[in-house]
Amino acid sequence: MLDIAFVRAQFPAFSEPSLAGTAFFENAGGSYPCRFVIDRLTRFYRERKVQPFGPYRASRLAGEEMDEARDRMAALLNVAPDELLFGPSTSQNVYVLARAFAGILKAGDAIVVTDQDHEANSGAWRRLADQGIEVREWRVDPDTGHLDPAALARLLDGRVRLVAFPHCSNIVAEINPVAEICALVHQAGAVACVDGVSYAPHGFPDIAALGADIYLFSAYKTYGPHQGLMVVRRPLREALPNQGHFFNAADPAKRLTPAGPDHAQIAACAGMADYVDALHERHAVGAADPAGRARAVHALMRARERDLLAPLIAALRDRKGVRILGPVDPDRRAPTVALAHPRPGGELAAALAPHGIACGGGDFYAVRLLRAMGIDPGHGVLRLSFTHYTTEAEIARAVEALDAVL
Numbered sequence: 001m002l003d004i005a006f007v008r009a010q011f012p013a014f015s016e017p018s019l020a021g022t023a024f025f026e027n028a029g030g031s032y033p034c035r036f037v038i039d040r041l042t043r044f045y046r047e048r049k050v051q052p053f054g055p056y057r058a059s060r061l062a063g064e065e066m067d068e069a070r071d072r073m074a075a076l077l078n079v080a081p082d083e084l085l086f087g088p089s090t091s092q093n094v095y096v097l098a099r100a101f102a103g104i105l106k107a108g109d110a111i112v113v114t115d116q117d118h119e120a121n122s123g124a125w126r127r128l129a130d131q132g133i134e135v136r137e138w139r140v141d142p143d144t145g146h147l148d149p150a151a152l153a154r155l156l157d158g159r160v161r162l163v164a165f166p167h168c169s170n171i172v173a174e175i176n177p178v179a180e181i182c183a184l185v186h187q188a189g190a191v192a193c194v195d196g197v198s199y200a201p202h203g204f205p206d207i208a209a210l211g212a213d214i215y216l217f218s219a220y221k222t223y224g225p226h227q228g229l230m231v232v233r234r235p236l237r238e239a240l241p242n243q244g245h246f247f248n249a250a251d252p253a254k255r256l257t258p259a260g261p262d263h264a265q266i267a268a269c270a271g272m273a274d275y276v277d278a279l280h281e282r283h284a285v286g287a288a289d290p291a292g293r294a295r296a297v298h299a300l301m302r303a304r305e306r307d308l309l310a311p312l313i314a315a316l317r318d319r320k321g322v323r324i325l326g327p328v329d330p331d332r333r334a335p336t337v338a339l340a341h342p343r344p345g346g347e348l349a350a351a352l353a354p355h356g357i358a359c360g361g362g363d364f365y366a367v368r369l370l371r372a373m374g375i376d377p378g379h380g381v382l383r384l385s386f387t388h389y390t391t392e393a394e395i396a397r398a399v400e401a402l403d404a405v406l
Contacts, residue, residue: 002304006282007389010034010275023394025359028170028336028385031201034223037271041225044264052263065267072273075290078208079231082252086266088259090197090216090228091120096243096256098124103241105161107132112155112163114138115368116147118170121195125164140372145172145326149181156188163190167199171366171381172326173336182211191236197221201387202305202334203298206291207231224272225265232256301388306330308386308395312337315399319406325373325381336385345380348405355401359384
């Protein structure tokens with residue numbers, strides 16, 4: 001069982017007086033940062049905010065911290081350090097990737113995108129149609145939001161070069177069978193690009209086990225700073241044309257990141273690995289290698305979240321006028337619960353705020369998904385999203401507030 005008192009002690013937000021009395025249910029928009037990240041970021045700005053990788057002490061230490069973040073996060077994700085790239089956001093990382101693919105795709109080639117995605121892993125790929133690339137859409141079931149792998153198989157042929165899909169949706173929240181889908185994609189000779197933004201906050205994945213060629217997520221949703229992390233497996237990275245300065249073409253860390261990196265935030269990403277290690281040490285759960293620690297902590301987080309999700313779903317599933325988007329089985333979804341209701345999502349979120357429930361309403365950049373499910377994006381949905389650091393008391397408080405508002 002996850003030691004929730006220990007967990008919450010690692011997040012300064014839970015002892016911040018200005019946040020007292022607020023139950024935070026907007027984690028899918030960005031989680032609270034852990035103390036390790038805050039401490040590393042503060043130290044970097046105070047002591048090492050210089051051009052890194054130089055010969056003098058502050059510069060050398062700055063570079064070493066950036067390298068430490070890359071090495072340790074790559075180890076947790078079970079990939080090589082040169083396969084992990086940092087960028088300003090996941091949206092920007094996908095945009096750069098799409099420009100790189102534009103250099104190797106030719107007219108008549110096809111790619112597959114979904115209507116379940118957040119626009120970050122959809123819009124940039126769809127723009128390749130302007131260059132003669134055929135864009136095929138893997139569509140959700142309009143009632144459930146489910147993506148059927150059998151429907152994907154019917155879209156795959158020798159012309160498909162890439163399939164972009166989410167690990168889970170930021171609205172439907174169903175956890176897609178990534179390993180199964182990647183195997184289908186590879187059988188067709190295509191590249192699998194997985195948006196993990198809505199999944200990674202619930203446990204860092206073993207990317208090697210998933211089989212993804214590209215995996216993307218956002219550090220600010222995984223208890224870290226505002227950075228996008230992108231894994232591009234080595235053979236693919238080497239095949240893609242350089243998107244950085246011409247003289248950086250041989251540098252794996254710079255080929256797909258044309259902008260200058262945020263040195264301090266990259267260094268602070270090591271704090272996410274610190275947090276995983278702290279949880280592993282506290283709970284004494286099994287394997288000692290970094291990927292094993294990540295898997296063990298992942299299991300702890302998911303078990304905790306499933307236990308918290310069950311009473312929330314139970315309180316909502318039979319309520320008149322409420323439509324829960326996605327599966328009602330806690331084992332099949334992340335703890336992000338979007339509700340369609342006759343009242344607009346933003347209005348409901350505003351009504352919950354005086355009850356101390358911090359959540360959001362709107363389309364959450366999933367406009368295509370809402371339309372596919374028969375929901376007006378302008379009307380939007382109410383979304384309550386939490387993580388392993390949420391308490392049973394906060395879940396009960398959210399249910400009570402929903403009773404009053406709905």
